[in-house]
Amino acid sequence: MIQALFSPLRIGAFELSHRMVMAPLTRMRASQPGNVPHALNVEYYRQRASQGGLIVTEGAQISPSGQGMPATPGIHSQAQIEGWRGVTQAVHDKGGLIFLQLWHVGRVSHSSLHGGERPVAPSAIAAPGHAFTATFERAPFETPRALETAEIASVVADYAQAARNAQQAGFDGVEIHGANGYLLEQFLQSRSNRRTDAYGGSIENRSRIVLEVAAAVSDVFGADRVGIRLSPFGVANGSGEEEPLPLYRDLIEQLALQNLAYLHLVEPRASGAGQADVDHQNVPFASELFRPHWPNALIAAGNYTPSTAAAAIETGRADAVAFGRLFIANPDLPERTRQGSVLNPYDRATFYGGGAEGYIDYPALGASAYRARGTPARPTSV
Numbered sequence: 096m097i098q099a100l101f102s103p104l105r106i107g108a109f110e111l112s113h114r115m116v117m118a119p120l121t122r123m124r125a126s127q128p129g130n131v132p133h134a135l136n137v138e139y140y141r142q143r144a145s146q147g148g149l150i151v152t153e154g155a156q157i158s159p160s161g162q163g164m165p166a167t168p169g170i171h172s173q174a175q176i177e178g179w180r181g182v183t184q185a186v187h188d189k190g191g192l193i194f195l196q197l198w199h200v201g202r203v204s205h206s207s208l209h210g211g212e213r214p215v216a217p218s219a220i221a222a223p224g225h226a227f228t229a230t231f232e233r234a235p236f237e238t239p240r241a242l243e244t245a246e247i248a249s250v251v252a253d254y255a256q257a258a259r260n261a262q263q264a265g266f267d268g269v270e271i272h273g274a275n276g277y278l279l280e281q282f283l284q285s286r287s288n289r290r291t292d293a294y295g296g297s298i299e300n301r302s303r304i305v306l307e308v309a310a311a312v313s314d315v316f317g318a319d320r321v322g323i324r325l326s327p328f329g330v331a332n333g334s335g336e337e338e339p340l341p342l343y344r345d346l347i348e349q350l351a352l353q354n355l356a357y358l359h360l361v362e363p364r365a366s367g368a369g370q371a372d373v374d375h376q377n378v379p380f381a382s383e384l385f386r387p388h389w390p391n392a393l394i395a396a397g398n399y400t401p402s403t404a405a406a407a408i409e410t411g412r413a414d415a416v417a418f419g420r421l422f423i424a425n426p427d428l429p430e431r432t433r434q435g436s437v438l439n440p441y442d443r444a445t446f447y448g449g450g451a452e453g454y455i456d457y458p459a460l461g462a463s464a465y466r467a468r469g470t471p472a473r474p475t476s477v
């Protein structure tokens with residue numbers, strides 16, 4: 096029953112009034128120069144805030160070298176902190192909660208974003224596929240520079256500083272982006288990590304940086320205000336661990352010892368993250384496989400509809416479900432769902448980059464004339 100989405104839920108330090116979380120969504124619309132959140136972004140998040148509802152922001156690079164795409168917002172400069180303050184204020188004014196997603200892309204980047212310097216990664220292995228250049232063009236991924244052992248501590252320190260900045264900007268907490276082929280997942284997975292120091296080789300070593308980041312960020316915010324997103328079965332950006340179960344079981348158990356507020360799992364059914372409307376059937380639910388290893392709140396994400404989400408919550412597989420595409424197209428997604436109203440279709444063409452179109456012009460219920468955009472890729476009714 097859809098009502099399962101509307102029962103309260105404790106997540107770490109917070110009590111949510113419903114379980115429809117807004118997923119982290121890269122939209123590439125920060126103001127330039129400086130990748131600063133601005134009025135357009137404030138309006139976007141304001142529209143999607145709801146009383147007692149949780150928003151996880153788009154990934155925000157923790158440092159200049161953490162950036163992988165043009166116009167993604169950062170959380171490392173004073174101007175960015177000020178910009179985000181407008182966002183958190185708007186969400187809090189509507190009674191909502193908002194966590195900032197802390198992001199370092201590692202090798203999923205391009206030298207044009209780094210003054211000609213190569214992106215950094217655990218090992219000098221290029222990701223397959225194409226990067227977004229600083230000018231929104233596509234270019235093959237370059238071979239990254241492997242981080243020196245001594246540099247890893249400064250990357251962890253950048254996460255801690257980004258968490259302090261997020262606190263200053265008024266965020267309720269932070270989510271560590273450990274999914275979808277970015278830096279932390281590059282360390283976790285043996286395809287992208289060939290290191291021979293304490294950060295490569297065994298599962299324990301490959302997990303080390305993730306556990307260090309979780310501890311450092313928890314020192315800033317308190318573990319009850321920190322979540323982490325993982326995609327054990329993902330194939331985005333050249334990821335894909337041959338045997339994900341031992342790695343992720345162990346990692347999740349270690350993270351549980353740190354008592355983080357929540358674990359956010361991307362389901363394998365949506366493993367192409369952002370690239371297409373992939374929908375792999377006949378694969379296990381990540382949430383089902385890892386639930387026994389995680390005592391705190393579990394958020395599942397990936398191709399859920401309100402009714403499949405409600406079913407996941409009813410069976411106990413997940414405590415909450417994050418929605419991406421549906422939240423892009425439906426600023427008032429929880430209220431629409433509660434009322435059983437039809438959902439707006441989303442327009443993939445305006446997901447990344449651009450301005451107000453496809454960003455703040457999707458109508459809320461009761462809004463007047465709406466020019467239907469795009470074609471729904473799948474049924475969008477509740």
Ligand code: 8OZ
Nearest residue numbers: 121154275331368369370
């Ligand atoms: C799609 C396009 C750009 C970025 C992720 C941050 O996969 C992303 C992303 C997705 O986590």
